[in-house]
C-alpha cells in the first residue's frame with residue numbers, strides 16, 4: 028500500500044495517544060485473524076477512546092486512502108475483522124463503557140467494545156437482560172454483534188440483534204458523526220438503524236448503540252429430549268414448530284458431537300444417543316408448564332427415548348454447559364474445524380441432516396453438528412488438519428456442497444455469522460447480479476471507495492485462502508473457547 | 509383541482525409494456541384517484557415485477573413522476589405531490605410465492621390484501637400479525653410502505669420483526685431483493701428494513717415473505733378504568749413489570765372509548781385494555797395478577813368487535829369529526845405521560861377536544877383532535893396545534909400528521925423532525941431513485 032506508514036502512525040498517536048497505537052510486527056500478529064480460517068497482517072492498530080477520535084481517524088484514513096477494518100473481540104467466523112494487508116485496524120477494547128441504563132424505557136446505551144455478557148450481568152440486579160446470546164458471549168462485543176446481526180440459542184423466541192437495537196451513533200467513512208433512531212422502538216423516516224445492523228461494518232463504524240433490555244421471565248423449563256437417531260430428532264424440530272409452540276431455545280447436538288462434549292465437560296448427555304434436543308421454554312409459570320407437557324408429548328410421539336427436565340438451576344446450567352463448551356471440546360479432538368452457518372426452512376432439517384451425512388461420507392470427513400435447530404440454522408463443524416492441504420480442499424468442497432443444498436431448499440448461506448470474506452463468492456448463488464448491484468450502490472452511497480471493511484460481503488473476481496487454526500486466537504484461548 | 513399533463517404519446521408505451529386493458533386515462537376515473545386534489549394523468553396495473561421494472565425504467569428515462577398504489581386507503585397521507593404522471597397499481601401482483609405451513613412462513617405478492625392473506629393462513633390455524641385499518645382493502649405492499657401497525661404490535665412485534673424477505677424494483681428500474689424465506693438470514697444487506705416505512709419513495713415492493721404465528725386458541729380482554737391518564741399509565745407500568753405477556757396493551761382515552769363503543773358513557777375514564785391468549789389456567793392467572801382494577805372482561809364476538817373498531821380508530825374519528833387532525837407518534841415508553849400532557853395543553857389552548865389510543869407498552873400513539881362544538885376554529889388553529897405540539901415534543905419522539913382538513917395541507921407538513929440523520933436518508937434515496945421519480949414531494953424530499 029503506497030502509504031507512508033510511519034507518518035500515519037505518528038498522526039494516529041497524536042489523535043488517540045502515544046500508547047494507543049501498535050505497529051511492531053510482534054504486536055500486529057495478534058490482529059491477523061478472527062475465529063475463521065484466514066489471516067492477514069495489518070500495518071497498524073489503533074485504540075480510540077471516544078467517538079471524536081474515531082471520526083478523526085476515519086478522516087485521516089480517507090484522506091490517505093488507507094483501508095480500515097473495525098475490530099471487536101475478533102471472534103467472528105466469516106473473516107469480517109480480517110484486515111487488509113498493511114491496512115489499519117480500529118480496535119474497540121478501550122471504548123467499552125455502558126453509558127446509560129434507562130430502566131423505565133428498558134434501554135441501555137453502550138459503547139461498541141462492551142462485551143455481550145457484561146451488559147446482561149450489569150443489569151441483572153434490575154431483573155433485566157440483553158437477549159441476543161451468541162455462544163461466544165463471554166468474549167464477543169456488542170459492536171461485533173451489531174455488525175454481524177448475531178444470533179444465539181435464545182434468539183429463536185426473542186429475535187436476533189437487529190430486533191434489539193433501536194438507535195446507533197455512527198462514524199461514516201467521511202468522518203462525519205451521525206445518529207440513527209433513538210430510544211423509541213420505531214420512528215418515522217427510513218430505518219437506517221435496521222439497515223446498519225448486519226451491514227458488517229461496510230457502511231459506517233458504530234460508536235454507540237441503544238439496545239432493548241428484556242425482563243427476565245418468571246419461569247424457565249429446560250428439557251433434554253434423547254433420540255436414537257438424528258432423523259428422529261430432526262423430525263421432532265419441525266413437529267414442535269407445527270404444533271404451534273415456540274420454545275425460547277431449541278438446539279440439536281448429534282451423537283458424535285454430544286459424545287465429544289460429554290467426554291470434555293460431563294454435562295450428563297447419554298453417550299449412546301443418536302442425537303439430543305436441548306429445549307428451553309420460558310414465560311408465565313402456567314403457560315410454561317402447559318408447554319412443557321406439550322413438548323414432551325411431541326418428543327415422545329416422534330420416538331424420543333426419554334425426555335428429561337432440569338430439576339433446578341444447577342441442572343439447567345449443566346445442560347447448557349455442554350452446549351456452550353462444545354467448541355472448546357472440539358478443540359481437544361481436532362487441530363482445526365471449519366464452521367458453516369447455512370439455514371434451511373425448518374421442515375427441511377431432516378433432509379439437510381441426511382445430506383450432511385452423505386457429504387461427510389463422500390469426502391471422507393468427520394462432520395459434527397451442533398446448532399440452532401429451531402430456526403433451521405445449521406452449524407456443521409468440519410474437522411481438518413491444516414497441515415493436510417489435500418484434505419483442506421475436500422473440506423472446502425464439502426462445505427460448498429452443504430451450502431448449495433441449503434440454497435436449493437430455499438435457505439441461506441448464513442444465518443448469523445455473516446458473509447465476510449468466506450462466503451462472498453457464494454453470494455451470487457443467492458442473489459442475481461442486479462440484486463447485488465442494488466446493495467453495492469447503497470454501500471457506495473456511504474463507502475464509495477470501499478475503504479471501510481474492503482472486499483467484504485460482495486463477490487470478488489478471485490479469492491485466495493490462507494489457513495489458520497481457530498485455537499490460535501488469544502481471546503478465545505483465554506475464554507476457553 | 510389541477511390536472512397533470514402527461515403527453516398522451518407515453519400512454520402507448522405503457523400499453524406496450526402491460527397490455528392495453530391495463531392502462532387507463534379515463535378522466536372520471538383519474539379524477540376519483542386524485543391525491544389531495546392532484547389528478548394523475550394515467551394509471552397502469554402491471555402483472556409482474558418485470559412489467560413494474562419496464563414501467564419504472566421508462567418513467568425514469570423520461571423523468572415522469574410515479575405514485576405506487578395498493579388499496580388506496582392511505583393515499584391522502586403525506587405532503588402534496590407536485591404532479592402525478594403515473595399511478596402504478598400493484599393489485600395484480602397477488603401470486604403466492606411460497607406457503608410453508610410447517611415452517612410458518614409465507615411469501616406473497618404486494619397487491620394481495622391483508623384480509624386475503626389472513627384468510628388463507630387461517631385455514632391452517634395460522635395467523636398473520638399485521639393488523640392495519642381496513643384489512644379488506646389494505647395491501648401487503650401498502651402496509652410495508654407505510655410501516656404502520658395496530659394493537660397486536662405489543663405481543664407480536666412490528667413488521668421489521670417478522671418480515672423476512674422482500675422483492676422490489678428501485679426507482680431507477682432495477683429489480684432487487686433482500687432476505688429470503690427462512691426465519692434467520694444475514695446474507696447481504698437487510699433491505700426489508702429500508703423498505704418498511706419508506707412510504708414508497710425508494711422502490712415499488714412487488715412481494716414479501718413473512719413469519720406467521722400459530723393462531724391463539726382463545727383470547728380474553730381485561731379492561732380497567734381510571735380517573736386520569738396518570739393512573740392508567742401507572743397500571744400500564746405495573747403490567748409491564750409483571751410476569752404477564754399480553755398480546756395487546758392499549759390505552760384508550762375517555763373520548764376514544766366513546767367512539768369505539770357507541771353508547772358508552774363519556775365519563776367512563778381512561779382505560780387500559782389487556783388482551784391475553786392462553787388456556788383457562790393462564791387467563792385465570794391474568795385475572796389474579798391484574799386484580800380488582802379490572803371491571804370488564806370481553807370475549808368472543810364482543811371482544812373481536814372491540815379490537816376491530818380499535819384498529820379502525822382513525823376512520824371512526826375521521827367519520828365523526830371530518831374537520832379533524834389525526835396524529836401518529838412513536839415515542840419512548842416513558843414519554844407517553846409527558847406527551848399526553850402536552851397534547852392536552854395544546855388542545856385546550858386552541859379550543860380542540862381530543863381522543864387518544866395507543867400501544868403504550870411499545871410506544872405508539874394515535875391522536876384525533878377536533879374543534880370543540882362551541883368554538884370558532886380557523887385554519888390557523890389547526891396550524892398552531894400542529895406546530896405547538898411539534899415544538900414541545902421530547903427528542904426521541906417522531907410525529908406524523910396523517911389527516912387534516914384539506915385546505916390546511918398546504919400549511920401543515922405531514923412529517924416533522926425525525927431522530928435519524930436526514931443527509932444519510934438522502935444518500936439512500938439517491939442510491940435507489942436518483943431522479944426522484946417515486947412519490948416525489950410526498951415524504952422527506
Ligand SMILES: Cc1cc2nc3c(=O)[nH]c(=O)nc-3n(C[C@H](O)[C@H](O)[C@H](O)COP(=O)(O)OP(=O)(O)OC[C@H]3O[C@@H](n4cnc5c(N)ncnc54)[C@H](O)[C@@H]3O)c2cc1C
Nearest residue numbers: 099100101102103107162168170171174177178228233443
Ligand atoms: C466459539 C464461538 C461461538 C460463536 N457462537 C455464535 C453464535 O451463537 N451466534 C452468532 O451469531 N455468532 C457466534 N459466533 C461468531 C461471533 O462471535 C459473532 O459474530 C460476534 O458478534 C463477533 O463479535 P466480535 O466482537 O468478536 O467481532 P469481530 O470478530 O471483531 O468483528 C466482526 C465484524 O464486525 C465488525 N465490527 C466490529 N466492531 C465494529 C464496530 N464498532 N462498527 C462497525 N463494525 C464493527 C468487524 O469489522 C467485523 O466485520 C461464535 C464465535 C465463536 C468463536
Ligand SMILES: Cc1cc2nc3c(=O)[nH]c(=O)nc-3n(C[C@H](O)[C@H](O)[C@H](O)COP(=O)(O)OP(=O)(O)OC[C@H]3O[C@@H](n4cnc5c(N)ncnc54)[C@H](O)[C@@H]3O)c2cc1C
Nearest residue numbers: 578579580581582640646647649650651653657708713822
Ligand atoms: C387516516 C388514516 C390513518 C391510518 N392509521 C393507521 C393506523 O393507525 N394503523 C395502521 O396500521 N394503519 C393505519 N392506516 C393505514 C392503512 O390502513 C395501511 O397503511 C394500509 O396498509 C395502506 O395500504 P394500501 O394498500 O391501502 O396502500 P395505499 O393507500 O394505496 O398506499 C399507501 C402508501 O404506500 C405506498 N405504496 C403502496 N403500495 C406500495 C408498494 N407495493 N410499494 C411501494 N409503495 C407502496 C403508496 O405510494 C402510498 O404512499 C391509516 C390510514 C389512514 C388513511
